[in-house]
Amino acid sequence: MRVYFDYNATTPPAPEVTEAVVRVTRDTFGNASSVHHFGQQAKAAIDEARSAVASLINADPSELVFTGGGTEADNFAVRGAADALEATGRKQIIASAIEHEAVLNTLRALARRGWRTTLLPVDESGIVAPDRLREAITADTAIVSVMHANNEIGTIQPVRELAAIAHEHGALMHTDAVQSAGKIAIDVRALGVDLLSLSAHKFNGPKGAGALWIKRGTRIQPILTGGKHERNRRAGTENVPAIAGLGVAARLAAGKLADQDARVGALRDRLEEGILRGVPGTVVNGARTSRVPNTTNISFDHVEAESLLIALDLDGVAVSTGSACSSGSLEPSHVLRAMGLPAHRTQNSLRFSLGRFSTDEEVDRVVEILPRLVEKLRALTRNGRNLELGIRN
Amino acid sequence: MRIVVAMSGGVDSSVAAALLADQGHDIIGLSMQLYDQAGGEASFGSCCSLDDLHDARRVAAALNIPHYIVNFERQFHEHVVSNFVREYTAGRTPLPCAHCNSDLKFATLLERAQGLGADAVATGHYARVERDAASGRYSLRRGADAAKDQSYFLFSLTQQQLACAVFPVGDRPKHSVREYARQRQLPVANKPDSQEICFIPDHDYAAFLDRQASGTTRGGAIVDEHGHVLGGHQGIHRFTVGQRKGLGVRASTSGAPMYVLALRPSERQVVVGPKAALERTMLRASGVNWIIDRPSSPIRAAAQIRHRHQPAPAAIQSIDDGRAEIVFDAPQIAITPGQAVVFYVEDLVVGGGWID
Numbered sequence A: 001m002r003v004y005f006d007y008n009a010t011t012p013p014a015p016e017v018t019e020a021v022v023r024v025t026r027d028t029f030g031n032a033s034s035v036h037h038f039g040q041q042a043k044a045a046i047d048e049a050r051s052a053v054a055s056l057i058n059a060d061p062s063e064l065v066f067t068g069g070g071t072e073a074d075n076f077a078v079r080g081a082a083d084a085l086e087a088t089g090r091k092q093i094i095a096s097a098i099e100h101e102a103v104l105n106t107l108r109a110l111a112r113r114g115w116r117t118t119l120l121p122v123d124e125s126g127i128v129a130p131d132r133l134r135e136a137i138t139a140d141t142a143i144v145s146v147m148h149a150n151n152e153i154g155t156i157q158p159v160r161e162l163a164a165i166a167h168e169h170g171a172l173m174h175t176d177a178v179q180s181a182g183k184i185a186i187d188v189r190a191l192g193v194d195l196l197s198l199s200a201h202k203f204n205g206p207k208g209a210g211a212l213w214i215k216r217g218t219r220i221q222p223i224l225t226g227g228k229h230e231r232n233r234r235a236g237t238e239n240v241p242a243i244a245g246l247g248v249a250a251r252l253a254a255g256k257l258a259d260q261d262a263r264v265g266a267l268r269d270r271l272e273e274g275i276l277r278g279v280p281g282t283v284v285n286g287a288r289t290s291r292v293p294n295t296t297n298i299s300f301d302h303v304e305a306e307s308l309l310i311a312l313d314l315d316g317v318a319v320s321t322g323s324a325c326s327s328g329s330l331e332p333s334h335v336l337r338a339m340g341l342p343a344h345r346t347q348n349s350l351r352f353s354l355g356r357f358s359t360d361e362e363v364d365r366v367v368e369i370l371p372r373l374v375e376k377l378r379a380l381t382r383n384g385r386n387l388e389l390g391i392r393n
Numbered sequence B: 001m002r003i004v005v006a007m008s009g010g011v012d013s014s015v016a017a018a019l020l021a022d023q024g025h026d027i028i029g030l031s032m033q034l035y036d037q038a039g040g041e042a043s044f045g046s047c048c049s050l051d052d053l054h055d056a057r058r059v060a061a062a063l064n065i066p067h068y069i070v071n072f073e074r075q076f077h078e079h080v081v082s083n084f085v086r087e088y089t090a091g092r093t094p095l096p097c098a099h100c101n102s103d104l105k106f107a108t109l110l111e112r113a114q115g116l117g118a119d120a121v122a123t124g125h126y127a128r129v130e131r132d133a134a135s136g137r138y139s140l141r142r143g144a145d146a147a148k149d150q151s152y153f154l155f156s157l158t159q160q161q162l163a164c165a166v167f168p169v170g171d172r173p174k175h176s177v178r179e180y181a182r183q184r185q186l187p188v189a190n191k192p193d194s195q196e197i198c199f200i201p202d203h204d205y206a207a208f209l210d211r212q213a214s215g216t217t218r219g220g221a222i223v224d225e226h227g228h229v230l231g232g233h234q235g236i237h238r239f240t241v242g243q244r245k246g247l248g249v250r251a252s253t254s255g256a257p258m259y260v261l262a263l264r265p266s267e268r269q270v271v272v273g274p275k276a277a278l279e280r281t282m283l284r285a286s287g288v289n290w291i292i293d294r295p296s297s298p299i300r301a302a303a304q305i306r307h308r309h310q311p312a313p314a315a316i317q318s319i320d321d322g323r324a325e326i327v328f329d330a331p332q333i334a335i336t337p338g339q340a341v342v343f344y345v346e347d348l349v350v351g352g353g354w355i356d
Helices: A015-027 A037-057 A070-088 A101-112 A130-136 A159-168 A240-278 A305-314 A334-338 A343-347 A360-383 B011-022 B048-063 B073-089 B096-115 B174-183 B205-212
Strands: A064-067 A092-096 A116-120 A141-145 A172-176 A195-199 A210-214 A282-284 A295-300 A349-353 B002-006 B026-033 B067-071 B120-122 B127-131 B138-142 B220-223 B229-233 B259-264 B269-273 B279-290 B299-304 B312-320 B323-333 B340-345 B348-355
Touching: A015 A240, A037 A064, A037 A195, A037 A240, A064 A070, A070 A101, A070 A141, A070 A172, A070 A195, A070 A210, A092 A101, A101 A116, A116 A130, A130 A159, A141 A159, A159 A172, A240 A282, A240 A295, A240 A349, A240 A360, A305 A349, A305 A360, A305 B067, A305 B096, A334 A343, A343 A349, A360 B096, B002 B011, B002 B096, B011 B026, B011 B048, B011 B120, B011 B174, B026 B048, B026 B096, B048 B067, B073 B096, B073 B205, B096 B120, B279 B312, B323 B348
Parallel strands: A092 A116, A092 A141, A141 A172, A172 A195, B002 B026, B002 B120, B026 B067, B220 B269
Antiparallel strands: A064 A210, A195 A210, A282 A295, A295 A349, B127 B138, B138 B348, B220 B229, B259 B269, B279 B323, B279 B348, B299 B312, B299 B340, B312 B323, B340 B348
């Protein structure tokens, strides 16, 4: 039995999505910019997807620009807004310290071009307090970018309050909703943001498709230059099959959000409680109240997360340490570090993220095998240090 | 048996994994990330070792075995790189691969393997381990392919470590290893052998040491055996005993080529002289590891003082725990502090230590 608890890395595509991607790849191969029948068919597929994504987040279809994924949407939002706002003379960009690398490294790139960047701290709950933004924001602030839900710990940020503060100071508000879109209800009007990124493969859609929602009237420059695709905002022949898949995933998510929330949330809670009860020396990282329902991040005392991850995989259970992008690097999770956790807890934490196809049996399996695997690793760290210390016979 | 194979992406460790998998063992491939592979944006895409990890992954996929990259940057730096830098700056010539074997592969990696329920760690070394049924002691022998033998780099493995070591290619000649890789259609079958120290891919040791030991490496004088200054140098870490090239000095009288005889770190001096002055019949070793029971009286063995050295007959006396005195029957050229001296009886490794 293989258990997949790494939905925050990516999700299995829904059968309806796979069907649509295959069908459109085969039958709707036209270039959506073409005038003829084939082009019209492709354009219709994109229009349908645009309507579906708009419904998911309560947006107008014309406010959505399809991208090659969440990272491109984040880059477009932050770079594109920075380019557009350069003329205003504002030179500061504010983000939270727990943003995804797609935002953090974009800020670093802009800092090299003369932008002043400020990272808002979080407390141990993993949530940005609106007061931190009030302290940091100035008349010089052009953009505030704070994620909706964190990818590593799942905490939901007070985006609506943050957006209000940003707007009081005349700044644009972007939110990276890659880990919340399709998982919890999103209403861009209620959130009050100007820009919102989402990614298809995080909610059972295909990889290589995402979208940036741009509130009508928001000043933004394209970051890819070329043809007049996406109403001059994102050049390049549209990836029609993936966009169609995104549309199907959005329709499926919108139709089932309430049920999914409750079902996945109950599974996650049972998993979390089972681990906390069954494995001594475990603690949940981040606030447990304001969280997406599918994620839990747990520290295991006296265990190297890298080893536990491999041991679980060998027993057929797929989880991750922090974000998928940082695996293989020695850097402890920047999210857990920003929360002020001690060094060992940034190295001994695993993320379990569930989703649409997760089952009770999978939860039972993980709760059953974890105590034994953890105990084995702990026994070695207790007894096996003589090997690493090179004690000779 | 569950066995972890240390997969470097080279043909030897790839075939090691294939052989064990084909024997029906439960194989897990682990590749060690030992130094910063990304290297920041400046060197983006320029590191050859990323290609090695790519190859290891492809081999694991071809064999249908699980494969993981484990991050040992911290441990590698602690056990191997810092020792390498310390030794060179102390005027010695280190042997990092031997430290990597005993202090990393059969220490940190072995511990990691045991945590995953494995009984042993296999590598692509050309050497052989056998267990004596009567005594229960493990012996280490040269690889069957004399030209590829790597037992010299494994002398410091303890009994505890040898008990968990598997060298699947040790009893094969290299050509048959490549043949197996081809038959098995491994994507690395025709990949060239690696030659240099893995963490200095550009082979520029001096530049690496300058970076690592910044501020502590300073120039000094090149002197002859009588203390006469013949020239200058840019740091003793750039020299090794027996070196002839790159000195920029010649004997004042005869014009004969000069060799590095010794390095004096406290005076920052490089001592040079004629080839004949490199000859020594005696050396002392410390950190000695006996693979046989430690002998209480002198033994006769062939002592090998560097990787490419024809072992020479010698009398070896264990002085006390961890030290030994080696007296060769005939003088040896360029006995180099920091290198290993390994004692062989025929192809059996009986022990070895670090040259003082």
